[in-house]
Amino acid sequence: MTRRQWAIGVDFGGTNIKCGLVDRRGRVASSLVLSTAEVSRPAAFVAGIHRAVEQLAASTGLAPTRLAGVGIGVPGLVDAQHGIVHMLVNVPGWREVPLASRLRARLHRPVFIDNDVNLVTLGEWCYGAGRGARILVGLTLGTGVGGGLVLDGSLYRGVSGAAGELGHMVLDPHGPRCACGARGCLEAHVGAAAVVRMARQAHVAHHGRLTPERLAGLARRGDRAARAVWQQVGCLLGRGLAGVINLLNPDRIVVGGGVANAWPLFATTLQRTIHAEAMPVPARAVRVVRAQLGEQAGIIGAAVLVWGQTSGRWKVEGGK
């Protein structure tokens, strides 16, 4: 094991913060979880990550100086080049926080930050279902619907770090109202709440609180109404992806996130809709596949960010 073989990846989520020590094969050797509620403010977050880094290094007998660095994916808008968090979605207290420099001063190791979905996409590109793709679109389906783009081996961030906002493409201007205020966004059609709403509208019979997981369980056990809801999800998602395919002509789209656990229930309809609604040439050029890294995608991608910035092995630059 040579120096720089290890990096720590951090995935800042709304409920918890996952931290993992990752090796150059993309394997998580050791991990721990912090409660977001307890360290949600910037100062507490910095202290929490400091402790987590020491703990992870200690658990594997690694001197912190042998870490290539720490990568952090945050749910919001960042200036990746300067390591600044502009704002976080649903987490107060984060406005123009120079997170990378603060953590660097504390850890004495390189620190890099980026948007969480960007890093999930980077992780899948490097070690997951996106391997070998030249133009990769990553899509996460959960409470929110997000996207990331890796073009020719570089994260594409746009001019303000806001690129890849797939969740708020409008599929239907007369469609359901979205949390963002608009009508008919992709998120309002296939996000977790939308899936539950569709199930209610379809009168899916169920006990207890209806969730996408339970709806998937019902569909797997043969409930026809539940199966039809998942086919509707595949159809709506296919329509959204058709536009992305026409615009970017990618060779791979990786679909992840909690709702994507129902993949076998909607994949066929998704693929059929893409072939019906996208232009023939780009539709034939793309493979739409399920994410492989699951819950660990974010921390693995955050580690990839570190290596890309420190070794040049991965070309991970600002704005391309």
Place this chain on the structure above:
Amino acid sequence: MTRRQWAIGVDFGGTNIKCGLVDRRGRVASSLVLSTAEVSRPAAFVAGIHRAVEQLAASTGLAPTRLAGVGIGVPGLVDAQHGIVHMLVNVPGWREVPLASRLRARLHRPVFIDNDVNLVTLGEWCYGAGRGARILVGLTLGTGVGGGLVLDGSLYRGVSGAAGELGHMVLDPHGPRCACGARGCLEAHVGAAAVVRMARQAHVAHHGRLTPERLAGLARRGDRAARAVWQQVGCLLGRGLAGVINLLNPDRIVVGGGVANAWPLFATTLQRTIHAEAMPVPARAVRVVRAQLGEQAGIIGAAVLVWGQTSGRWKVEGGK
């Protein structure tokens, strides 16, 4: 004037083929037009371009050997790297034609080809309304609606050369039927035929055949129904561009093509819709402007393609 200061740009359109001798300041020193009907087949096209190149060089006293090369924009799908036309839209006889090598054998000069809207976008990026943009989206509004992308100084083509197909993004699945067979594409909402259809539906009073030009004339003279149609165009176009802005977070969008001659009649509504429907950060980051190169954009962009490939001055590569 040193060698390689000149290139010939060719813009292969459905009605005519424009050829121009372009200097390194992006000025067209001399130009001529061929009728598409007369040279639409590959062999006739090669012969026609050969004659045009000799004529243009002769008209300015330039030895053909002093040309950097010939760039050609075609209305269809190309393999730019290998100089092959896969197919043309609405021009029969073009299936897998190795156009670049055939012309090269005839002219003894470097020849490069690309999609016509890509080259219009490249021209505007280099010498027109896209100058200085880091991430540029080019949109042409005419009979068809097309798009091109220049990312960090490189044409972005996607994995099969089909990227930038903005015209067939679906704005509204219940919208008007598009020539491509789908419903509610951007082209079916704001292409020339759609604008005329909206004018009819709005009972715009007119003499003779209604065209976008005439509708613009009526609106300029204060016809309220005609003005309302152009505002509707701005609104629909803004909705389509909002999705592109969310996805790519560009700093510039250049709108050209015949229908865009009515720019002052729809620009305000367009900008307002973008601010209402795109996410705030990317909406603030983008400037949406009118194209500057007009009819010459295609031949100028085709010349830029030549310089990018022969001198490395412009990074114009395959598939990025």
